[in-house]
Amino acid sequence: MLSKNTVKFIKSLHQKKYRVAEGLFFVEGEKSVVEVLKSDFVVDLLLVTESFESRNSPFLKGYKSELIRVTQGQLEQLGQYQSNDSALAIVRMKSNTSFVPSDRELIIALDDVRDPGNLGTIIRIADWYGIKKMVLSPQTAEFYNPKVIQATMGSFTRVQFFYENLDVVFAKWKLPVYGAFLEGDNVHELTQIEPGVILMGNESKGISPEIGKWVTKKVTIPGFGQAESLNVAIATAILCDNFKRLIGK
């Protein structure tokens, strides 16, 4: 049964300060909950409707922690979805562990991308293009924000990430860093590209000068009309698409 205390606890996880204090976040909706059950994330509590349980018994077999059966109405009270007839999971955050990329992979670095929807969309793009690692500046949106999780459509389970001052990581890694600028090389005209870091900047300010100094190659998405810019997630997608076209699998 769903106690008042559990309701209060789950609702508290809508706020970052409680997520951070508890080291927990929530995931909702059938697809995302199934993805998290299949992943290496640790689920502490699962709220499921009867219909979710019957549809997804294979993914629930290995699940050993607390499970509470709830109604659709209860789920919609607890989460941010207007409609949720499936499940909500309380999941442990991963520790902020750094990685070192190999020199044969493409990775994404975000310099203060503030909008959770943009971050979530970029994580989904990374997963589409087989990019497995991301590094996020401290001012980038919080990975575990429910809006980020929602926008990733489950892809957050397949992308490794850590938060760190980009200055620090770029100094350490010594990899090619590609940044989108107005006066860079036209990505349609490139004939080859070395794997490295695709660096994307803040929604209004772009790549900051302190971080921009690490860019080893400026690239440009050619425009054919009058729009002054593209949304950062759109620009990330176009760069990933062009880079993967040149690099291949």
Place this chain on the structure above:
Amino acid sequence: MLSKNTVKFIKSLHQKKYRVAEGLFFVEGEKSVVEVLKSDFVVDLLLVTESFESRNSPFLKGYKSELIRVTQGQLEQLGQYQSNDSALAIVRMKSNTSFVPSDRELIIALDDVRDPGNLGTIIRIADWYGIKKMVLSPQTAEFYNPKVIQATMGSFTRVQFFYENLDVVFAKWKLPVYGAFLEGDNVHELTQIEPGVILMGNESKGISPEIGKWVTKKVTIPGFGQAESLNVAIATAILCDNFKRLIGK
């Protein structure tokens, strides 16, 4: 001075039924208001802060309709922006007039794209790639929804559009129609493409079968990871980018 009736009237335009009844919509924020003043849209009423007025006097010179000076606080009461220290314009909708594309241009058709943010982002992408015409199925989000206008970043002033049953227009136009499907030709491997219609489908259902029958070439955005799909605005951007790379200016 800003009367109570004017406040009430502007607030009513947040709802579609009043926008449609009045044939008016609102545009807010410095960039979008300047774009609308530079465009062929007719502005009926302009609310401006002192600082907007002094920064943008060249764009205000030709403006002959009603202008009311307001404070930042008043603007934020009237619009949807949390922060707006510049302007809000009440603008006349254009009539839903059909067009016939030439056989040398790329256009975009949307089959029930429901999310206003997606529609707005796609309009901005169209403008970036110099695509000047869009046709929208009747169930596609409303062009004049404030969230659509906001997401276009002013690009709504440069894209011609009309709402019509896509069945009707495709029967009439007899142009190549490109649709994104999982089993289409890989867009990275295409060596040429004829100008025509890029057709994008609904966020969850994709292109409907009735409309899909008009597709003359199925195309696929190659995936390299495990994400099952891309957001519709992201997919639109990647198709536009690949098509313009092949077609050129």
